[in-house]
Amino acid sequence: MKIDNKEKKVLFLDMDGTTLDDKKQMSDETVNALKKASEAGHEIVVATGRTCVSAEYLRTHFGLDRLGCRYMIVYNGAGIMDCETKEMLYAKRLTMKQVHALIDVARREHIYLHTYTEDKVLTEREDENLAVYLSRTNMEALIVPDMKKVLEEPPYKMLAINIRNPEKMYEFKEKLTACVEGKADIYFSSREYLEIVPQGVNKGAALQMFCRKKGVPLEHAIAVGDENNDISMLKAAGIGCAVANAQEDVKAAADYVTENDNNHSAVAEVVGRFVLSSDLH
Numbered sequence: 001m002k003i004d005n006k007e008k009k010v011l012f013l014d015m016d017g018t019t020l021d022d023k024k025q026m027s028d029e030t031v032n033a034l035k036k037a038s039e040a041g042h043e044i045v046v047a048t049g050r051t052c053v054s055a056e057y058l059r060t061h062f063g064l065d066r067l068g069c070r071y072m073i074v075y076n077g078a079g080i081m082d083c084e085t086k087e088m089l090y091a092k093r094l095t096m097k098q099v100h101a102l103i104d105v106a107r108r109e110h111i112y113l114h115t116y117t118e119d120k121v122l123t124e125r126e127d128e129n130l131a132v133y134l135s136r137t138n139m140e141a142l143i144v145p146d147m148k149k150v151l152e153e154p155p156y157k158m159l160a161i162n163i164r165n166p167e168k169m170y171e172f173k174e175k176l177t178a179c180v181e182g183k184a185d186i187y188f189s190s191r192e193y194l195e196i197v198p199q200g201v202n203k204g205a206a207l208q209m210f211c212r213k214k215g216v217p218l219e220h221a222i223a224v225g226d227e228n229n230d231i232s233m234l235k236a237a238g239i240g241c242a243v244a245n246a247q248e249d250v251k252a253a254a255d256y257v258t259e260n261d262n263n264h265s266a267v268a269e270v271v272g273r274f275v276l277s278s279d280l281h
């Protein structure tokens with residue numbers, strides 16, 4: 001039996017480390033829980049730092065498209081995509097001036113940095129950082145001598161990675177922050193990933209924008225995440241849930257911390273407790 005539209009809830013799902021387990025799989029329990037939520041009339045929205053192409057792979061590979069998941073928050077909130085029309089409901093990009101400055105700093109500091117074309121990772125370095133990223137995202141790379149000459153339009157975001165020595169990224173973050181002079185936001189989405197996005201871009205702002213556009217009360221928004229880039233989303237939602245394996249800062253920002261971690265269907269727990277229940281609290 002479907003719920004009345006006034007009782008409809010929207011579940012915003014971070015994917016890596018939250019909905020997906022450590023092997024990048026989604027449990028049958030989670031799939032079944034999301035199916036029940038969809039059949040009851042609730043909505044599922046992917047909210048990820050991934051690109052449109054990578055997020056769309058997850059949406060279709062795990063059958064979220066068949067569960068009515070039409071919209072995705074991508075690039076950590078720099079875009080909101082309607083997967084049926086392939087249109088961006090919202091998009092904000094870095095400037096070319098910022099991008100060129102960021103590339104210069106990364107070259108000088110010998111830090112791996114990439115951005116994106118429409119369907120590929122764009123980088124100047126082929127190393128283990130790229131290899132790990134491609135294995136995690138099912139994307140292909142375009143390796144070029146000079147990213148500045150290849151980029152035809154400003155990208156949604158850039159990503160710096162240091163798999164071997166992630167602690168070095170904290171010092172690098174300070175140099176990037178000085179480089180963009182407060183006109184872009186820089187934050188970690190994992191220990192190894194340093195995200196560079198347009199100023200004011202985050203998952204929380206995108207969640208609020210989606211709810212305004214679709215007429216969804218924020219108290220009907222439920223968000224689930226595990227990393228620092230999810231904190232804004234958890235705070236913006238009516239109910240913000242951190243999975244048991246989440247960073248401590250994320251747990252502190254959440255309204256609820258799951259008993260189960262991402263390897264034991266934490267999202268299914270959230271669906272049962274807050275989406276399929278008769279009230280929000």
